[in-house]
Amino acid sequence: xxxxxxxxxxxxxxxxxxxxxxxxxxxxxxxxxxxxxxxxxxxxxxxxxxxxxxxxxxxxxxxxxxxxxxxxxxxxxxxxxxxxxxxxxxxxxxxxxxxxxxxxxxxxxxxxxxxxxxxxxxxxxxxxxxxxxxxxxxxxxxxxxxxxxxxxxxxxxxxxxxxxxxxxxxxxxxxxxxxxxxxxxxxxxxxxxxxxxxxxxxxxxxxxxxxxxxxxxxxxxxxxxxxxxxxxxxxxxxxxxxxxxxxxxxxxxxxxxxxxxxxxxxxxxxxxxxxxxxxxxxxxxxxxxxxxxxxxxxxxxxxxxxxxxxxxxxxxxxxxxxx
Amino acid sequence: xxxxxxxxxxxxxxxxxxxxxxxxxxxxxxxxxxxxxxxxxxxxxxxxxxxxxxxxxxxxxxxxxxxxxxxxxxxxxxxxxxxxxxxxxxxxxxxxxxxxxxxxxxxxxxxxxxxxxxxxxxxxxxxxxxxxxxxxxxxxxxxxxxxxxxxxxxxxxxxxxxxxxxxxxxxxxxxxxxxxxxxxxxxxxxxxxxxxxxxxxxxxxxxxxxxxxxxxxxxxxxxxxxxxxxxxxxxxxxxxxxxxxxxxxxxxxxxxxxxxxxxxxxxxxxxxxxxxxxxxxxxxxxxxxxx
Numbered sequence: 001x002x003x004x005x006x007x008x009x010x011x012x013x014x015x016x017x018x019x020x021x022x023x024x025x026x027x028x029x030x031x032x033x034x035x036x037x038x039x040x041x042x043x044x045x046x047x048x049x050x051x052x053x054x055x056x057x058x059x060x061x062x063x064x065x066x067x068x069x070x071x072x073x074x075x076x077x078x079x080x081x082x083x084x085x086x087x088x089x090x091x092x093x094x095x096x097x098x099x100x101x102x103x104x105x106x107x108x109x110x111x112x113x114x115x116x117x118x119x120x121x122x123x124x125x126x127x128x129x130x131x132x133x134x135x136x137x138x139x140x141x142x143x144x145x146x147x148x149x150x151x152x153x154x155x156x157x158x159x160x161x162x163x164x165x166x167x168x169x170x171x172x173x174x175x176x177x178x179x180x181x182x183x184x185x186x187x188x189x190x191x192x193x194x195x196x197x198x199x200x201x202x203x204x205x206x207x208x209x210x211x212x213x214x215x216x217x218x219x220x221x222x223x224x225x226x227x228x229x230x231x232x233x234x235x236x237x238x239x240x241x242x243x244x245x246x247x248x249x250x251x252x253x254x255x256x257x258x259x260x261x262x263x264x265x266x267x268x269x270x271x272x273x274x275x276x277x278x279x280x281x282x283x284x285x286x287x288x289x290x291x292x293x294x295x296x297x298x299x300x301x302x303x304x305x306x307x308x309x310x311x312x313x314x315x316x317x318x319x320x321x322x323x
Numbered sequence: 324x325x326x327x328x329x330x331x332x333x334x335x336x337x338x339x340x341x342x343x344x345x346x347x348x349x350x351x352x353x354x355x356x357x358x359x360x361x362x363x364x365x366x367x368x369x370x371x372x373x374x375x376x377x378x379x380x381x382x383x384x385x386x387x388x389x390x391x392x393x394x395x396x397x398x399x400x401x402x403x404x405x406x407x408x409x410x411x412x413x414x415x416x417x418x419x420x421x422x423x424x425x426x427x428x429x430x431x432x433x434x435x436x437x438x439x440x441x442x443x444x445x446x447x448x449x450x451x452x453x454x455x456x457x458x459x460x461x462x463x464x465x466x467x468x469x470x471x472x473x474x475x476x477x478x479x480x481x482x483x484x485x486x487x488x489x490x491x492x493x494x495x496x497x498x499x500x501x502x503x504x505x506x507x508x509x510x511x512x513x514x515x516x517x518x519x520x521x522x523x524x525x526x527x528x529x530x531x532x533x534x535x536x537x538x539x540x541x542x543x544x545x546x547x548x549x550x551x552x553x554x555x556x557x558x559x560x561x562x563x564x565x566x567x568x569x570x571x572x573x574x575x576x577x578x579x580x581x582x583x584x585x586x587x588x589x590x591x592x593x594x595x596x597x598x599x600x601x602x603x604x605x606x607x608x609x610x611x612x613x614x
Contacts, residue, residue, distance in 0.1 A: 029421035036418035050449035143531030296446025
């Protein structure tokens with residue numbers, strides 16, 4: 001919306017009234033918007049109707065309004081399923097795992113693209129740089145099913161390439177996939193592997209916009225390669241880093257479904273179950289509809305809170321928010 | 324002076340070495356998989372295949388390519404991806420274009436209406452119940468409609484549209500072109516880079532996605548996209564069905580078959596993305612810098 005304000009000052013907004021001539025002139029634009037708006041209403045706003053189920057007893061084939069409010073022993077208790085969720089040891093585990101995996105992702109995954117961009121920036125062979133970039137973008141285009149299977153092939157205890165190398169060098173085979181704590185490492189590592197190249201695009205663009213005179217001035221002052229990296233490049237991309245860091249913090253409660261679902265296995269379920277997989281299992285497979293709607297609502301509301309906070313902080317620091 | 328330049332050269336080579344290592348980390352998993360998919364059974368059983376195929380054999384690929392199940396899933400996913408990409412690009416343009424007109428009344432309201440959907444999601448179960456009520460469960464349309472517009476991508480396209488000079492639009496208006504004609508004749512042709520970039524994003528998303536199919540389609544297996552089929556096979560879901568297939572009973576061949584199926588699902592994207600590099604780089608930077 002900051003942007004809109006900028007727009008308003010940039011263009012001279014024609015002051016016209018909402019009358020016949022206006023409609024005659026602009027109706028086509030509203031017609032063009034019709035389909036997207038219908039899409040948003042149906043697939044983004046209509047689902048919100050069902051949120052009420054979190055406070056009700058779900059009954060199959062009954063209209064929403066007729067469903068009775070959630071109750072314990074005849075006493076209406078609309079928050080029953082929220083309380084039930086927080087008594088549920090599986091949900092608490094999923095909540096903890098979601099936060100833990102997201103935080104680890106952030107700690108390991110956030111600096112990786114920055115470091116990679118800095119390294120790329122030091123390459124002076126243009127063609128080589130381009131080849132490295134193309135290769136580094138590749139993992140981003142692989143699906144999580146594929147990445148999970150690559151991990152299985154590469155890290156398997158006996159016949160995986162990595163463990164073969166380790167045992168060949170005299171070490172012991174590492175249970176990358178079967179042992180919970182090692183699995184967490186594999187999960188986070190796969191995330192870094194998938195995203196470090198793609199994430200670097202934005203930092204490279206940011207580096208490219210740094211004034212080259214700053215580098216020349218630093219050279220004149222006798223700064224070497226690393227001094228320039230530290231005193232020119234990093235400060236130059238600091239705004240980008242700050243915005244992305246804050247926005248990433250905003251997604252700390254979020255979490256996709258496909259990555260944990262593809263990477264988990266039965267041996268590590270204690271650390272691999274996150275909210276999205278929990279909701280799928282308990283809600284869609286075991287049909288505890290009210291409970292999982294409540295869980296989903298909790299996640300959405302907390303997620304919204306984090307995002308809005310992140311955005312506000314970002315604005316306060318004088319940076320752009322994401323809207 | 325001379326000393327300094329050799330120092331610089333050593334530094335350059337240091338970064339080259341680091342980059343070679345990083346690139347190797349990126350490709351080795353794929354190379355390992357490709358080698359396994361092309362290797363003979365006996366070498367796989369003895370765990371002797373590393374980065375180069377041993378006992379070169381195309382048997383696994385022959386099995387995969389002649390299996391009607393994979394053929395069908397491949398064609399279906401390709402058709403699905405094509406439909407989704409075209410539909411999504413159309414929807415994205417329809418949404419982005421009217422919003423660049425400063426004189427459009429209600430633009431602020433519409434922007435808020437759109438932005439809310441970026442921040443608040445009703446959740447998995449409400450979405451599931453909606454699909455149920457819309458009779459979209461088990462319906463192939465469920466793989467197309469719910470994801471046919473991404474607001475993030477719309478913002479990227481809108482940023483690009485903002486970059487097109489207003490004077491072009493205004494002179495066309497004076498010549499009597501309607502807003503729809505202006506979109507088709509001016510904005511779309513001038514926006515090829517952003518269309519290419521977003522087409523790639525949408526296409527990759529659809530080609531790689533399996534979560535929606537997993538949730539919404541259970542019995543109509545003919546509508547499983549390739550990735551879900553792959554997931555089921557790799558994780559031995561429906562183990563009986565899979566074991567019944569010839570090949571999957573022999574341990575070595577099973578491994579090479581798995582690898583060949585993964586290659587089969589991956590190669591199309593790997594062949595396409597390098598050619599669109601300059602477009603998607605523009606797309607990514609536009610989404611972040613302008614907004």
